[in-house]
Amino acid sequence: MSLLTSGIPHSDDKFDAIVVGAGPSGCSCALYLANSGRKVLLLDKSSFPRAKVCGDAFSGKSIGIARELGILGEIPRLPHGIVRGLLMVAPNGKKVNVPFPNASGMEFAGYTVERQRVDYLFFQRAQNHKNITALQGFAVSGLERTPSGAVCGVSGTLTSNQGRKGMRFIAKVVVGADGAASTVGRLVVSKPHPKEHIYSAVRGYWSGISGLSGSIELYFIDGVLPGYLWIFPMANGMANVGLGILSSDLKGKHPVAILQEAVDRHPSIAPRFTNAKLEGKIGGWAIPNGSYKKANTGDGWVLVGDAASLVDPFSGEGVGNALSSGKYAALAINCALDGCKDGESLPSSALASYEASVARFLRKDMMNSYRLQRLSRHKFLLNLFIGKAADKPEVRQMLVDMLGSDKEKEKVVSPMFYLKLLLP
Ligand SMILES: Cc1cc2nc3c(=O)[nH]c(=O)nc-3n(C[C@H](O)[C@H](O)[C@H](O)COP(=O)(O)OP(=O)(O)OC[C@H]3O[C@@H](n4cnc5c(N)ncnc54)[C@H](O)[C@@H]3O)c2cc1C
Known part of the structure; x- marks a missing residue:
């Protein structure tokens, strides 16, 4: 297993921030902080490139942040599809196909691109930054605290060719960017995320689906509402097909069975799959919706991305808000660090501007969704x-x-x- 990216840090090394999770939200936060001259430790339990279950749509806010971080130009070099339109299919089978407005500065709305590949671009950019120490194969399992209870670091296990090793690291702030099943989130927020604010989502890759175009397709079908089934055309005639259903609506059914049933029998969908083949396995993961509002800052800690429950509750898009929240957290942390002495943790009051940015730039849209x-x-x-x-x-x-x-x-x-x- 490869894990060492910038030299194994020592427990005595001093960092301004520890970012737990190197997905879109973590890499964004680490990069914006590092670009401001802050010293960042970026930890991930996986080794990159790592698989990520997703619909693979990369558009909207994602485009803007990828541009700011100098990554947008690299995406067309990956196998990708181009999104130009949206096909919506009503429960009664009626269809409408509309052009998707172009993303700013582009001549189309966005890309479909495998998350494993696009996340690797962000990770490599972070890994090569002189102010970021990136450590893969490190699973965070605990938080270090000051005598007053403020978070001041993390503990966990490094898995490498040499075996497993327990380690701890100290910083002025810990950013939980560790996704929907966030360990940091669980350790700082006592309440679990209610089921009616989580989609259970699954997806697989099919070849040979007939009638694919430059439109992404949303099917609003019985048993899945208010969620939907999607068909997103990808590179090389492949399509990402999946669905998201509120966990509170599952009632003992399994989302993979619902997806398979629709592909086999739904009158608007099944005819498209007559000559189609599922390539690989169907994978699933949770989508924590931004309809559930919780505190995302405290003394010495900040949550971003899925760990902060910032996914659009209607579309299920989360990458744009993950990247944006990483940026907003970095801006707030960077300002707060100026007033923080060595050996201290950032107080929650100094992180209020992050909550304000989420409210101003992300929350209103999520509530409309x-x-x-x-x-x-x-x-x-x-x-x-x-x-x-x-x-x-x-x-x-x-x-x-x-x-x-x-x-x-x-x-x-x-x-x-x-x-x-x-x-x-
Ligand atoms: C089926 C499905 C389809 C989706 N489709 C889309 C879509 O088409 N477009 C879109 O924009 N969004 C989509 N989303 C949502 C999107 O995937 C997420 O919003 C996005 O991945 C959030 O990014 P993140 O960086 O917050 O978390 P993640 O991408 O989940 O990254 C978290 C990282 O933290 C690491 N980690 C976890 N625990 C630990 C730990 N204890 N210690 C160290 N590291 C840890 C993980 O290895 C991972 O690399 C979809 C989600 C699902 C499930």
Whole structure:
């Protein structure tokens, strides 16, 4: 197993910040901090490139942060698909296909690209940064605390060719970027994430699906609402096919069985799979929705990305908010570090600007998406909206506007909008 990336750090080494988890949120936070001259220890229990279950859509906010970090230009060199449109299919089978607004500075909306590959780009950028010490194969299992209870470091186990070794590291702040099953989150926040705010999501890769285009496809089907089944065209004629269903709606069913049943029998979906082949296994993971609000800072700690429950509750997109929250946390930490003496942890009061940035730039949009998610539980509203969008250019335009602007989304979640739709 390869684990050593920048030399094994010593427990006495001094770091400004320890970032636990080197996915999008962790790499973003580490890179923005390092670019400000801060000394960062970046830890991950896996060795990169590591697999990551995802729909592989990379668009919206992800594009902006990847550009800022100098990574965007490298994505087209990976096998990728280009997203230009969105196909929505109502529970009654009615379809509407609309152009997806272009991402800023681009001539299309985004990419589909395997997460394993795109995460590796971010990780390599972090690993090569002179201010970041990156250590793979290190699983964090505990937090170090000051006598007053503030977090001041982590403990865990390094697994290498030489075996396993317990180690601890100290810093002024610990960033939990360790995903949906966050160990740091569990150690600092006592309440578990409620099931009605988590999607159980699964995906597999199929070849040979007929009728793939430049559109990503969302199927709103019975038994999955307010979640949906997706077909995302990828490079080389492959497609990422999956679904997300609220964990509270599972009621003993398994999401893999629901996906397989839809692929085999759903009237709008199964005919597309007549000559299709599942390549590899179907994988699953949890999606912690931003509809659940919790504290993401405390004395000496910050949570970002999935650990902070920042996934869009309607679309299930989390990479953009993971990268953005990493950036906002880094900006807040960087300012706070100026007033922090050696041997001290950052107090939660000094980290308030991170919570404020999440509220200002991410929370409002997530709450609109949450309203949209709750409306999507009602089949008749989806049939009405998608049916009207299919028939009326002005409703189709509203849908396009909604995809391009958070402000427009507010109109679509208002009851007046649906009343107007009912009018002939
Ligand atoms: C099926 C599915 C489909 C999805 N589709 C999309 C999509 O198409 N587009 C989109 O934008 N989002 C999608 N998402 C959401 C997206 O995957 C997440 O929001 C995103 O990965 C969050 O990034 P992160 O950096 O916070 O966490 P992660 O990407 O999960 O990274 C966490 C890292 O922490 C490490 N780690 C965990 N525990 C420890 C520990 N104890 N010690 C050290 N390291 C640890 C892990 O090894 C990992 O590398 C999907 C999610 C699922 C499950």
